[in-house]
Amino acid sequence: MGPPYLGNPCTEAGLLGCQGTAQKLQLICDGTKWVSNGACAGEMICDTRAGATLGTCQVPSCPAGRTTCDGAALVTCSADMLSSTREECASAEHCSQALGGRCAKCLSSETRCDGSSLLGCSTDRQSMGVRETCATAALCDASAAKCAAPQCAAGEFRCDGDKLTKCNDGRTAFELVKTCSAGRCDAFNKECNECTPGVKDCLGSVPRLCDVTGRWQTLAGCSGATPMCVAGKCEPGVCGSGEHRCVGDVLEKCNETFSGFTPFKSCFAGLCDAVGGECDDCKDGAADCVGNTPRACTSLGHWKTLAPCAGATPLCRKGVCEPAVCSAGQYRCTGDLLEVCNSSLSGFSAVTTCAVGYCNAALGKCDECKPGEVRCVGDTPQVCASDNRWSSSTTCGSTTAVCLAGACVPQPKGWKNMAYASGVQGRRYHTAVWTGSEMIVWGGETSISDTPTGGAYDLSFDRWRALPSAPLNARRLHVGVWSGQQMIVWGGTNSYSRYANGAMYDPSTDKWTLMATSGAPTARSEATAVWSTTTNEMIVWGGWDGTNAFANGARFAPSATGGTWRSMANPSSFAVRYGHTAVWTGTRMIVFGGRSSYCSGGYCGTAAAYDPVTDTWATLTVPTSLDGRYDHGAALMGTRAVFWGGRGSLVGGTNLRNTGANYDGSYWRTMAVPSETVLPNSQRSDMVAWGSATHFFVWGGMSLAGFASTGAMFDPATNTWTALPNGNAPSARPGATVVWTGRAAIVWGGGSGLNDGKVYWP
Incomplete structure (x- = not known):
């Protein structure tokens, strides 16, 4: 079927059309051809657009070919005067400068440089063309739409005082070639002259004269009776070839120009030898x-x-x-210092410092023990043999048997008494670590003041010993970790100051060593510290200096000479804080909670993981059960970091919490809330918390009813809590510490400065 046109054939009866585009005559198909269907009245025209309005009369919306701008869009009225097309231009200004129904590709005022060519927009605004060619690319100034005038000629030199300069490649300025000696700049020859014409001087023992071109001319060398050149003349020498003299202990030699002596070498006192021309090794008769x-x-x-x-x-x-002072292989003890005869047999050299009373000169080593003594290493009994060395027995094999006082005994159950800490002051807000055989406590606040003292408790023999004096000020709220060899304490505060120093206590030598301070964090209290088993260092992070909280820290590697600090990365988008907790999982340090003006309501509900091997942080998304809080409990349960309880913003009329969650390195698990039957007044803070391989424990703390003396155990396998026995439990107390020995928990101190505690055996 042909296009709609009067008389043209068609086959679809009733089909509407128009006699051309933007015309008034309407057409209709009678089944064989197109016939008139009337004419549009007034300004109306026949609609040729496909669709429901085809062949109907419409009021024109725009003149054909007219262009307008809609923002950056160029709108062009179509030939049918009823529709339009849109073309997106580069900008609204590019649309406003459109010509011939096309977006401007450049603006009439636009200029830019292409090398030395200054380009401008063409008259049809579709391309950039060369408007002017500049002398150099550097002289093309697009902002001024012109070529700048050259400031110098290509290859031109000139002198600016004693500075030899050359026209730069862009011909925009002169650039320095070199700085000549005074009066030596020569722009004509494009160089610095060697000398001033007519001047004489010496090159060693050879006179020379500056010629008219500013170049040196060498004359005959000085020799014979006049070997010395002075101001271009040959004169007699001050000294002779090979002559030496001593000025004090400095041996001097006649120089190459014979004009004087120059230092040859420095001798030891009294050993300068001018006659021999050397430093003697010794004095005659020595x-x-x-x-x-x-x-x-x-x-x-x-x-x-x-x-x-x-x-x-x-x-x-x-x-x-x-005769010799001592014999080869001879040992002696000077107090606890073991010494051996030195290689020259002239005296004794230190070997090592033994524990008090354990230096053995006869055996040439420190005794490990005294014959007949017994001890426990974990669950293995040991007895001291005749060679003053520990000999192991069979490990206590049953999970219901433990090693106490050097023997395997049935494991106790529940809360058990521990020896009163005679000679060790009671305290709170101290630190405590487990060494594998002892709990060591240090620092804290007594009932009177802060203390710099400490003590060690031997669980196996239920006995205490006092630590030697530490080389530190009294303090509380410091950090403490066990490295596997030393207890490391750092930071803290007292009534007078906050500290950025610390010390290491080695129980094998019963001695303290001050820590290095270079690279340490700034002074602070209420920080956290963990011992990294992947990098063998203590990681200190966060804390408070009395005015500011921190989101930084450092890492410390101990050594016999004080150890070394090194920096650590700061976390991104993780608020400064103090009063938080940190748990070492075996590969990463997990930080949660704390106080900060940068956290919602002042209580932090965020967590992050730090990997010391890669020195990187990862922000963790915590479950809603862990809202912002501080003074909460935290511990490692197997491989899971557990966080529970604490205090935060008011919820339900209290700021105390009985909620928590644990993190296995990949996923968080919300913990069930303990019932009031299992843990009365379970909403609490300031409790002690510890973890075993399979369970998480809490005890004591501040509850709605005051200080609590009850506790509970959480089982992650069933997500349930079980009450700890109350019989013989410690008295209620804040500020206590707890250590987990692997078989039992030791709760000690706290309150108003108590020096008692209990041992809990699950």
């Missing part, structure tokens, strides 16, 4: 020793080696063979 071999100084100032000392006189002293 004698000394090289090891056990005597030597004597000759008249020429050199050593002569004599026969080595041996036999009855093996020791060389001041060049004379004498």
Whole structure:
């Protein structure tokens, strides 16, 4: 079927059309051809657009070909005067400068530089063309739409005082070539002259004259009776070839120009020899020793080696063979210091410092023990053998048997008494660590003041010993970790100051060593610290200096000489805080909670994980059961970091919490809330918390009813809580510490400065 046109054939009866585009005559198909269907009245035209309005009369919406801008869009009225097309231009200004129904590709005022060519927009605004070619690319100024005038000629040199300059490649300015000596700049020859014409001087012993071109001309060298060149003339020398002299202990030699002496070498006191032209080794008649071999100084100032000392006189002293002070392999004890006869047999050298009373000169080593003593290493009994060394017995094999007082006994159950800490002050807000055989406590606040003292409790023998004085100020709210060899304490506060120092206590030597301070964090209290088993270092993070909280820290590697600090990365988008907790999982440190003005309501409900191997942080998304809080409990339960309880914003009339969650390194698990039957007044803070391989425990703390003396155990396998027995439990107390031995928990101190505690056996 042909296009609609009067008389053209068609087959679809009733089909509407128009006699051309933007015309008034309407058409209709009668089944064989197109016939008139009337004409549109007034300004109306026949609609040729496909669709329901085809062949109907419509009021034109725009003149054909007219263009307008809708923002950056160029709108062009179509030939049918009823529709339009849109083309997106680069900007509204590019639309406003459109020509011939096309978006402008450039603006009439636009200029830019292409090398040395200044480009401008073409008259049809569709491309950039060369408007002007500049002398250099640097002279093309697009912002001014013109080529700048060259400031100098290509290759031009000039002198600016004593500075030789050259026109730069862009011809925009002169650039420095070199700075000449005064009066030596020569722009014509494009260089610095060597000298001023007519001047004479010396090059060593050779005179020279500056010619008219500013170049040196060499004259005949000085020699014979006038070997010295002075101001371009040959004159007699000050000294002769090879002549030496001594100025004090400095040996000097006549210089190459014979104009004076120059230092040759520095000798030891009294050993400068001008006649020999050298430093003597010794003074005539002197004698000394090289090891056990005597030597004597000759008249020429050199050593002569004599026969080595041996036999009855093996020791060389001041060049004379004498009897030995001690024999090879001989040991002695000076107090607790074990010493051995040195290689020259002239005295004793230190070997090591033994524990008090354990230096054994007869065996040439420190005794581990005294014969008949017993002890426990974990669950293995040991007895001291006749060689003063520990000998292990069979490990207590049953899960219901433990090693106590050097013997396997049935494991106790529930709360058990522990020895009163005689000689060790009671305290709170101290630190406590488990060494594998002892709980060591240090620092804290007594009933009177802060203390710099400490003590060690031996669970196996139920006995205490006092620690030696620490080289630190009294303090509380510090951090403490066990490295596997030392207890490391750092930071903290007292009534006068906050601290950025610390010390290490080694129970094997019963001695303290001050920690290095270079690279340590700034002074603070209420920080956290963990021992990293992947990098063998203590990680300190966060804390409070009395004015500011921190989101930084450092890492400390201990050593016998004080150890070293190194920096650690700061977490991104993780608020500063103090009063938070940190748990070491075996590969990462997990930080949660705390107080900060940068956290919602002042209580932090965020967590992050730090990997010391890669020195990187990862922010963790915690469940809603862990809202913002501080003074909560935290511990490692197997491989899970557990956080529970604490205090935060008011919820239900209280700021105390009885909610928590545990994190296995990949997923968080919300913990069930303990019932009031299992844990009365379960909403609490300031409790002690510990974890075993399979369970999480809490005890004591501040509850709605005051200080609590009850506790509970959480089982992650069933997500349930079980009450701890109340019989013989410790008295209620805040500020206590707890350590987990692997078989039992030791709760000690706290309150108003108590020095008692209990041992809980699950």
